Amino acid sequence: MNAPAKSPLAPSRRGFLAGAASLGFAFTLGDLGGVATAQAAETSGHAIGYWVTINADGGIQIAMPAAEMGQGSSTGLAMVFAEELDADWPKVSTLDIATRADIYGNPAFGGALITVGSKSIQGYWDKVRLQAASVRRLxxxxxxAQWSVPLAELTTEPSVVVHAASVRRLTYGEIAAFAVVPAELPAVQKSELKPMSAYRIIGKPVARRDIPLKVDGSAKFGMDVQVPGMAYGTILRSPVEGASPKKVDEASVAAVPGIxxxxxMKDAVGIVAETIEAAFAARSAxxxxxxxxDFHGYASEPALVQFVERAKKTSEAGLxxxxxxxxxxxxxxxxxxVTAEYTTDYLYHAQMEPINITASVNAxxxxxxxxxxxxSQxxxxxxxxxxxxxxxxxITLHPHFLGGGFGRRSAPDMVPYALGMSKAVQRPVKVIWTREQDVKAAKxxxxxxxxxxxxxxxxxxxxxxxxxxxxxSVVAYSxxxxxxxxxxxxxxTLEGAKIDYEIANQTISYLREIRGAPLSAWRGIGAGHNKFAIEGFADEVATAxxxxxxxxxxxxCKSNPRATKVIKTVAxxxxxxxxxxxxxxxxxxFGKVVDTWTAAVIEISLDRETGEIRAHRAWVAxxxxxxxxxxxxxxxxxxNVVFGLSQVLKERVTISDGSVDQTNLFDYRVARMSDTPEIHVTVIPTNNPPSGMGEAALPLIGPAVANAMYVLTKKRFRNMPxxxxxxKATLKDNGSV
Amino acid sequence: MMTVDFKINGKSVSISAEPDTPLLWVIREHLKLTGTKYGCGAGMCGACTVHINGRSARSCRAQLQDMAGKSVTTIEGLSAASDHPLQKAWIAEQTPQCGYCQSGQIMQAADLLQKNPHPTRDEIVRHMDGNICRCGTYPRIVRAIERAVKEG
Known part of the structure; x- marks a missing residue:
C-alpha cells in the first residue's frame, strides 16, 4: 500500500520500540499474541504521536506509563484510551512500560513516572483521554480528506470511521497506512470528550490482560531477568540504618566456591558470585x-511511650x-x-518478590x-x-512486572548496590536480596x-x-x-488525617519526631494509621x-450524598x-480514602483464652x-480486606538497638487463606472522575475490627495491631475505657 | 560440585552444582525455568512450590543432592498449552493480582485435586494455608479451585 506515515516523532518512537525489543526483554501485557503484535509494530505499525501505533490489520498498541503490580492499571488505562479512541477492544494491546517522563509522566506527580497513591487512572484520566481523542480526530x-467530505459528517464505530451518507467505511488500520501524521496532533477540548453515557468499554468488567501470563509462569518479573554474561550479587546491609562497614573479613567466605x-559500599557489603547460591552462602558466612x-540507641517500644506522652502534652501546639x-x-x-490516645506500630511491606535489580554499567x-x-521509572x-x-x-531502564509494590518499590534504594557491584566486576550483575535482608532493611x-x-x-x-x-516524617527520609x-x-504521614465529617471547628496538628527510622509509604499511606485513630475515636464519641x-x-455527613449512600449501603x-x-x-x-468514598463493616469473634480475633464476614461499599x-x-x-486484616491482627515491626527484630515470614506474619473472611463488595459508580482503588478500603478494616471488639468486650482497643x-492485656485491664 | 541426573517436566537433565544447592535455584537460574519463584527461602510462603515425584514440595527446601532419579514438575510443565483445569479456572475467576505467588498456588492446588478431586471448602483452606498471597487473592483462589473441581 502506501509508504508508512512519517511523523517527526516517529524516529524516537521507533527507537523506543527497537531499544526494548532488540535486547530480548521486551514484554507486553496481553497474551502471547499481544507480544508478537507489539514487536511486529516495529515494522508494520504506524506511530500516531507517542501514544499509539496502529497496524494495517487493525492491531492497536497503546503506550503504558504505569507499573503493573496487580492493581490492574495496565488494563484500566488501556481501557480508558481505547474508549476515547473508539477502538475495537479485542484488538488492543499495550506497549512496554514507558520510561520517558517528558512524554508519559503522570500529571498528578508533576509529570514523573511513578505508580503510587492509587493515582494512575486518576492522574492520567484527562491526559490519556485527550491523547486518544486527538488520535481519533486525526x-x-x-x-x-480521502473522501472529500466534511469532518462533521463522520462518526466512528469500534476501530472504523464511518460516512453514513455515502455508506463508506475505513478501518483505523487502513487509515493509519495512509494518514500523514503532523508534528502536533489535532487539539481536542475536554468538553468534546465522550460522556459517561456513551461508554462501551469503561464500566464493563474486562478481563485483565496480564492474567494469562500469570497462570503459566510466563510473566516476567525483575527476579526473572536473564542477561548474557551476568554474574549474581546479593548484599549484606548494615543491621543498623546508616552504619558503614569498618572491617570486612574476606577470609570468612574463602571456603565458598565461585565468589x-x-x-x-557505603552501608552494605556487596557479594558478587558466579551463582546465586554461592552469593547467598557467602552472605551467611x-x-x-x-x-x-546514633541509630544504634533506638528502640521502638520505649519510643512509642514517648510519642504518646508528647501527644498528650497539649501545651506544645505542633504544626x-x-x-x-x-x-x-x-x-x-x-x-x-471526649478524649483518647491511639497508637500504631511500624510495618513492613512483605511484598512477595524480594527486592532485586539487574544492572550493567558500561565500560x-x-x-x-x-x-x-x-x-517509579x-x-x-x-x-x-x-x-x-x-x-x-x-540510563536505559527495562521495566518488568512487580511481585508486589505496596509502596516498597517506589524508592530507588537498591540502585547504588547494583551499580556498585556491576562497576566493580565489569559485568552485568543480577542482585537479589534474601528475604532476611528484605525484612532487616524494611522501609x-x-x-x-x-x-x-x-x-x-x-x-x-x-x-x-x-x-x-x-x-x-516519611518524606524526610525518602x-x-x-x-x-x-x-x-x-x-x-498526614495523608488521610482530614476528616469528612461536618464539624465546624477543627484543629489537626503534626508533631514531628526525628529518630532516623527508614520509612516509606505503605499500602493505604497515611490513612492506614490516621483512619485507625479517627474511626476508632468516632465510635467512642458515638458511645459517649x-x-x-x-x-x-x-x-x-448529612449534606454529603456520596458519603450517605456508601454508609447506608454497607449498613x-x-x-x-x-x-x-x-x-x-x-x-x-467510614472515610474518603484515595478520594474514594468508602464504608466497611467487619464481623468478628474473639477467643478470650488466646486473645485471637477471627474475622468471619466483611462488607464494603x-x-x-x-x-x-x-x-x-x-x-x-x-x-484490601485481607491486607487490612493482616495489618490489624498480625503485622508489627519492632526495633531494638537500632535493628529490626524480625527476620523472615515466620516472625513477620501476614494473613493466610485461613484468616480470610467471606467478603462482599458493592461498587456504586457515579458520574465523577475515577478515584483511587488500590488502597481505598484497607485503612477502614483496622478501626472496624477495633470497633467490633468494643461491642464484644466493652473495652477500647486503641493500639494497632x-x-x-x-x-489479653486489655481484657484484664479493669481501668476506665 | 556434584552432577545429578533427574527429570524436569518430562525431560532428563544433568546438573552440576554444589550438593546443597536449593532445587529452587537449579530450576530458576541453572535451567532458566523462572515460573517458580523465590519468596522466603525457608518454606514459609509457598511461592517456590513444585511437584517432586507427583507431590507438592517447596523447592527452596529441596537440595540438588537429593534429586537423583526424581521427577520434577514446574508450572511450565503442568499442562501442554496452559490449559490445565486450574489454569483455566484461575483466568475465569481473574484470580492473580501481582501474580508472583500464583505459580506456587496453582501447583499446590493441583496436588490437592490429584489426591482429592472433590475437596470441601475446609479441605481447600487446610491444603492451601501454607501458600501466602500478599495481594489477598485468597477468595478467588478458593473460587478458582471450586470452579476447576466443577468444570474439570
Whole structure:
C-alpha cells in the first residue's frame, strides 16, 4: 500500500520500540499474541504521536506509563484510551512500560513516572483521554480528506470511521497506512470528550490482560531477568540504618566456591558470585564489623511511650495541618469533652518478590542498563544518573512486572548496590536480596501516636475536633526536599488525617519526631494509621453520646450524598442492627480514602483464652466515581480486606538497638487463606472522575475490627495491631475505657 | 560440585552444582525455568512450590543432592498449552493480582485435586494455608479451585 506515515516523532518512537525489543526483554501485557503484535509494530505499525501505533490489520498498541503490580492499571488505562479512541477492544494491546517522563509522566506527580497513591487512572484520566481523542480526530480528518467530505459528517464505530451518507467505511488500520501524521496532533477540548453515557468499554468488567501470563509462569518479573554474561550479587546491609562497614573479613567466605568479588559500599557489603547460591552462602558466612551510628540507641517500644506522652502534652501546639473555625472556643464552651490516645506500630511491606535489580554499567562508567520491577521509572533513572554522575539519557531502564509494590518499590534504594557491584566486576550483575535482608532493611510505615479530642454541646452536637499526630516524617527520609516544600507538613504521614465529617471547628496538628527510622509509604499511606485513630475515636464519641455508630456518621455527613449512600449501603449489606450469633459482633468504619468514598463493616469473634480475633464476614461499599473496570475494583477491595486484616491482627515491626527484630515470614506474619473472611463488595459508580482503588478500603478494616471488639468486650482497643498478647492485656485491664 | 541426573517436566537433565544447592535455584537460574519463584527461602510462603515425584514440595527446601532419579514438575510443565483445569479456572475467576505467588498456588492446588478431586471448602483452606498471597487473592483462589473441581 502506501509508504508508512512519517511523523517527526516517529524516529524516537521507533527507537523506543527497537531499544526494548532488540535486547530480548521486551514484554507486553496481553497474551502471547499481544507480544508478537507489539514487536511486529516495529515494522508494520504506524506511530500516531507517542501514544499509539496502529497496524494495517487493525492491531492497536497503546503506550503504558504505569507499573503493573496487580492493581490492574495496565488494563484500566488501556481501557480508558481505547474508549476515547473508539477502538475495537479485542484488538488492543499495550506497549512496554514507558520510561520517558517528558512524554508519559503522570500529571498528578508533576509529570514523573511513578505508580503510587492509587493515582494512575486518576492522574492520567484527562491526559490519556485527550491523547486518544486527538488520535481519533486525526484518523477522522484523514478519512474526511480521502473522501472529500466534511469532518462533521463522520462518526466512528469500534476501530472504523464511518460516512453514513455515502455508506463508506475505513478501518483505523487502513487509515493509519495512509494518514500523514503532523508534528502536533489535532487539539481536542475536554468538553468534546465522550460522556459517561456513551461508554462501551469503561464500566464493563474486562478481563485483565496480564492474567494469562500469570497462570503459566510466563510473566516476567525483575527476579526473572536473564542477561548474557551476568554474574549474581546479593548484599549484606548494615543491621543498623546508616552504619558503614569498618572491617570486612574476606577470609570468612574463602571456603565458598565461585565468589568473584566482595565489594564494600557505603552501608552494605556487596557479594558478587558466579551463582546465586554461592552469593547467598557467602552472605551467611561473611563477617563484617560495622561502624557506630546514633541509630544504634533506638528502640521502638520505649519510643512509642514517648510519642504518646508528647501527644498528650497539649501545651506544645505542633504544626497546624487543618485549622477551621475556632476549636478553642468550642472546647471552652463544651458540655462534654471526649478524649483518647491511639497508637500504631511500624510495618513492613512483605511484598512477595524480594527486592532485586539487574544492572550493567558500561565500560566508561557513564551509563547503565537496568532491568527491574519498579513503581517509579523516574526515581530509578534519576538515582542511577546521579550515582554515575551522568545524564538520564545514558540510563536505559527495562521495566518488568512487580511481585508486589505496596509502596516498597517506589524508592530507588537498591540502585547504588547494583551499580556498585556491576562497576566493580565489569559485568552485568543480577542482585537479589534474601528475604532476611528484605525484612532487616524494611522501609517501614511510620510508628504513630494520636491524641483525639471531641467537644460536644448541650444538644449533643459535635462542635469541635482536635487531632494531634506524633510521628516521624516519611518524606524526610525518602525525599527531604518534599518536607520543605510542604512547610514541614509531611504529605504522606498526614495523608488521610482530614476528616469528612461536618464539624465546624477543627484543629489537626503534626508533631514531628526525628529518630532516623527508614520509612516509606505503605499500602493505604497515611490513612492506614490516621483512619485507625479517627474511626476508632468516632465510635467512642458515638458511645459517649449514646448514638448508634452508623447513625452518628450519617448525622455528621448529612449534606454529603456520596458519603450517605456508601454508609447506608454497607449498613444494609451487613444487616447492621440485626442480632448476631453469640460471641460475634460487627464494627463499622467510614472515610474518603484515595478520594474514594468508602464504608466497611467487619464481623468478628474473639477467643478470650488466646486473645485471637477471627474475622468471619466483611462488607464494603464504595463510590469510586466512574468505575473503569468494575471487577478489578472488586478484586482490589477483596485484597484490601485481607491486607487490612493482616495489618490489624498480625503485622508489627519492632526495633531494638537500632535493628529490626524480625527476620523472615515466620516472625513477620501476614494473613493466610485461613484468616480470610467471606467478603462482599458493592461498587456504586457515579458520574465523577475515577478515584483511587488500590488502597481505598484497607485503612477502614483496622478501626472496624477495633470497633467490633468494643461491642464484644466493652473495652477500647486503641493500639494497632490487635495482637493476642495486647488483646489479653486489655481484657484484664479493669481501668476506665 | 556434584552432577545429578533427574527429570524436569518430562525431560532428563544433568546438573552440576554444589550438593546443597536449593532445587529452587537449579530450576530458576541453572535451567532458566523462572515460573517458580523465590519468596522466603525457608518454606514459609509457598511461592517456590513444585511437584517432586507427583507431590507438592517447596523447592527452596529441596537440595540438588537429593534429586537423583526424581521427577520434577514446574508450572511450565503442568499442562501442554496452559490449559490445565486450574489454569483455566484461575483466568475465569481473574484470580492473580501481582501474580508472583500464583505459580506456587496453582501447583499446590493441583496436588490437592490429584489426591482429592472433590475437596470441601475446609479441605481447600487446610491444603492451601501454607501458600501466602500478599495481594489477598485468597477468595478467588478458593473460587478458582471450586470452579476447576466443577468444570474439570
Amino acid at each position: 484518523l477522522m480528518q484523514a478519512a474526511a 568473584i568479588k566482595i565489594v564494600p 561473611l563477617q563484617v564489623e560495622w561502624g557506630a551510628v 497546624p495541618y487543618v485549622k477551621t473555625g475556632d476549636s478553642d472556643t468550642a472546647f471552652t464552651k463544651a458540655a462534654k469533652i 566508561e562508567g557513564d551509563g547503565a542498563e537496568i532491568w527491574m520491577g519498579t513503581q 523516574s526515581a530509578i533513572i534519576g538515582a542511577a544518573a546521579a550515582i554515575l554522575k551522568t545524564k538520564p539519557e545514558k 517501614m510505615r511510620p510508628m504513630t501516636a494520636h491524641r483525639l479530642e471531641a467537644a460536644v454541646d448541650e444538644q449533643g452536637n459535635v462542635t469541635g475536633w482536635r487531632h494531634r499526630i506524633v510521628a516521624e 525525599a527531604p526536599e518534599r518536607l520543605a516544600q510542604a512547610k514541614g507538613l509531611d504529605p504522606l 453520646l449514646t448514638v448508634d455508630p452508623v447513625a452518628f456518621r450519617l448525622q455528621l 444494609e449489606m451487613a444487616g447492621w442492627g440485626d442480632a448476631r450469633p453469640a460471641e460475634r459482633a460487627v464494627g463499622f468504619a 464504595l463510590d469510586p466515581g466512574i468505575a473503569v473496570n468494575p471487577d478489578s475494583i472488586v478484586a482490589q477491595t477483596e485484597g 490487635l495482637i493476642p498478647q495486647r488483646v
